[in-house]
Amino acid sequence: MSEAPAETVSEGRRLLGLCLGAAGVVYGDIGTSPIYAIRECFHAFHGVDPTPKAVLGVLSLIFWALVLVISAKYLFLVMRADNHGEGGIIALTALVSPPSRRARGPAKILVLVGLFGAALLYGDSIITPAISVLSAVEGLRVATPVFEPFVLPITVLILVALFSVQSRGTARMGAVFGPIMVLWFLSLAALGASEMIRHPQVLMALDPRHAVRFFAEHRGGAFLVLGAVFLVVTGGEALYADMGHFGRRPIRLAWFFLALPALLLNYFGQGALIIRSPAAAEQPFFLLSPAWALYPLVVLSAVATVIASQAVISGAFSMTRQAVLMGYLPRLRIEHTSERQIGQIYLPAVNWALAGSCIGLVLGFGSSGRLAGAYGVAVTTHMVFTTILFAVVAWRAWGWNPILMLLLVVGLLSIDLSFWTANLVKVPQGGWFPLLVAAAIFTAMTTWKTGREILAERLRGSAMPIELFVDDVRNHPPIRVPGTAVYMDSSAEGTPPALLHNLKHNYVLHERVIFLTVQVQQVPRVPESRRFEVDPLGEGMVRLRVRVGFAEDVNIPALLASSPIDDGPLDPMRTSFFLGRERLIAKGTRGMARWRERLFVAMARNAQGVTPYFHLPPNRVVELGMQLEI
Numbered sequence: 363m364s365e366a367p368a369e370t371v372s373e374g375r376r377l378l379g380l381c382l383g384a385a386g387v388v389y390g391d392i393g394t395s396p397i398y399a400i401r402e403c404f405h406a407f408h409g410v411d412p413t414p415k416a417v418l419g420v421l422s423l424i425f426w427a428l429v430l431v432i433s434a435k436y437l438f439l440v441m442r443a444d445n446h447g448e449g450g451i452i453a454l455t456a457l458v459s460p461p462s463r464r465a466r467g468p469a470k471i472l473v474l475v476g477l478f479g480a481a482l483l484y485g486d487s488i489i490t491p492a493i494s495v496l497s498a499v500e501g502l503r504v505a506t507p508v509f510e511p512f513v514l515p516i517t518v519l520i521l522v523a524l525f526s527v528q529s530r531g532t533a534r535m536g537a538v539f540g541p542i543m544v545l546w547f548l549s550l551a552a553l554g555a556s557e558m559i560r561h562p563q564v565l566m567a568l569d570p571r572h573a574v575r576f577f578a579e580h581r582g583g584a585f586l587v588l589g590a591v592f593l594v595v596t597g598g599e600a601l602y603a604d605m606g607h608f609g610r611r612p613i614r615l616a617w618f619f620l621a622l623p624a625l626l627l628n629y630f631g632q633g634a635l636i637i638r639s640p641a642a643a644e645q646p647f648f649l650l651s652p653a654w655a656l657y658p659l660v661v662l663s664a665v666a667t668v669i670a671s672q673a674v675i676s677g678a679f680s681m682t683r684q685a686v687l688m689g690y691l692p693r694l695r696i697e698h699t700s701e702r703q704i705g706q707i708y709l710p711a712v713n714w715a716l717a718g719s720c721i722g723l724v725l726g727f728g729s730s731g732r733l734a735g736a737y738g739v740a741v742t743t744h745m746v747f748t749t750i751l752f753a754v755v756a757w758r759a760w761g762w763n764p765i766l767m768l769l770l771v772v773g774l775l776s777i778d779l780s781f782w783t784a785n786l787v788k789v790p791q792g793g794w795f796p797l798l799v800a801a802a803i804f805t806a807m808t809t810w811k812t813g814r815e816i817l818a819e820r821l822r823g824s825a826m827p828i829e830l831f832v833d834d835v836r837n838h839p840p841i842r843v844p845g846t847a848v849y850m851d852s853s854a855e856g857t858p859p860a861l862l863h864n865l866k867h868n869y870v871l872h873e874r875v876i877f878l879t880v881q882v883q884q885v886p887r888v889p890e891s892r893r894f895e896v897d898p899l900g901e902g903m904v905r906l907r908v909r910v911g912f913a914e915d916v917n918i919p920a921l922l923a924s925s926p927i928d929d930g931p932l933d934p935m936r937t938s939f940f941l942g943r944e945r946l947i948a949k950g951t952r953g954m955a956r957w958r959e960r961l962f963v964a965m966a967r968n969a970q971g972v973t974p975y976f977h978l979p980p981n982r983v984v985e986l987g988m989q990l991e992i
Contacts (some may be wrong), residue, residue: 380612381620385547386539388604388613389621390670391490391597392432393543396550396628397647397663398497399424402590402734404636404643409583412636412643419576419584421567421633423591428622431595431745435774437617440602440748441610443755448886448913449605451479451744452684454751456885456912457759472754474808477690479747480681481803483599485740485796487678488716490596491671492723493737495520497730498663504648505656517724524668525717528675529697529708539669546666547624549659553650554631561634589784592738594629597670599744603677675716679709684912687882689814690807692969719799727792735791740800742782749774806965812954813962818853825856828899835901840871842902845936847872848922850972854879854907860942863986872938875903876927878918880976886913894925904928918976939978943985
């Protein structure tokens, strides 16, 4: 009788912990939008004066944007499209078309849509830390103009510190993220509620007719304001991307019981303040604060924006690892910062590329107001792509009624495309930057994927059929030496070129030979029952296929230790790993344009070596080189 309550309490604590973690990680980005969102809605560029009617119209747009985009689209619909518990656009793309085979026709177009959507998130990962931290530090200007010359240096120092600690991992920092963000949301709610009590008429903005009247009265100006209203839902894509870390229920509970009420109270409180004092539209968030709490609020804002930045940086790390495993990016150095959590990783190349770009944006744009012009274009495009891919999954995989599916998609796309077109006017103001970043990364992804496919076809074309090789070994046995040789081979067909080179030059073959192929599946993690496939070839040779998910780490020695190979487990001190090392030469013959061939060759030469990437023991690795034209 006493065990059930104890289990219930334990489960409740676990759920509370997940909700706390979701508040700290998932809602960091969207939770810091109140610092600058309403301020940007009444920017002079839009030509909309902060009159009571205009304020009610903007608040109505904000309310319905949060309800329709975040609550309805992401939390209710898109989060249903989980890939074995994982979310995010790469996981969604894998649901549409498995990466294990070459997509063609409409499937290829959908894969390209997903890839470009993923590339767009890198632009978001650059802009979010820059605009979030800079907008928080700008709160010092409200307190006194003395801090004016120090805003940019302080912002740069915070960003440098943020990216410098990434190598230590987020495991330790994550423990305090949740409580700090809970304090942040409670502060948002308290600041907004204190002003709403004085002017409860702002609650009339819940009526969508105020949004309609706002567009009827301001037209072009209202359209420009819509691009700024979108700032309140940036970070919505994180709900889906982080689903694998926390699960649907904790994310939904944290939204409806903490984040959404706090955000609405603060936005409506800022609106009430502007109605009372229109001049407050220049910095409504910080002007909500009483004088005694201003400096603590600036500090708390800076900490909250760092947490928001941490979320998108970690997301960039995870997305890059997934892209590498799925064959869309070359191998990169990946450091694991936690022995327990596979998601706790650090990619130095990605980290410092983001750091340099963030600092460059801060110094180049100079203010969060100018940076807001660069914000939104990438995220709106990403949201459009998410809707399209979700519709395909719902139609193909779930068998939803096509007519109802069409009506639903039209409704979602009408919202997404409204925000998208409103943000297009930002392209000349800085919106070109995330698009440029996305185009560069998309080009790199497609070039790498295409180059690897062309290279694999040429290697298969020149490879000796495995049956002929086994027969040759049987009829003309070479000298066999003690130990095990593991030949890493990207293809599960034919004889590995490294083996032929070794036999040609050294005239020996190990007593035990394993042809090892790692196959990345369209699922985040592969169950152990489907992990291995063993194919005995005879003459002491065996082909071993190892299946891994796109969210898993690939540790070859650990995988071999648990593989069901005959003759028992491998002896690490008597096992040698033979790797083929191709030297690529761009010839411009066929397959890709000459400039893309050169890009592919450059990426291949700068890719991380196979040895550290697959955690191979360096003193047991033998590399055999060969020259290939691409």
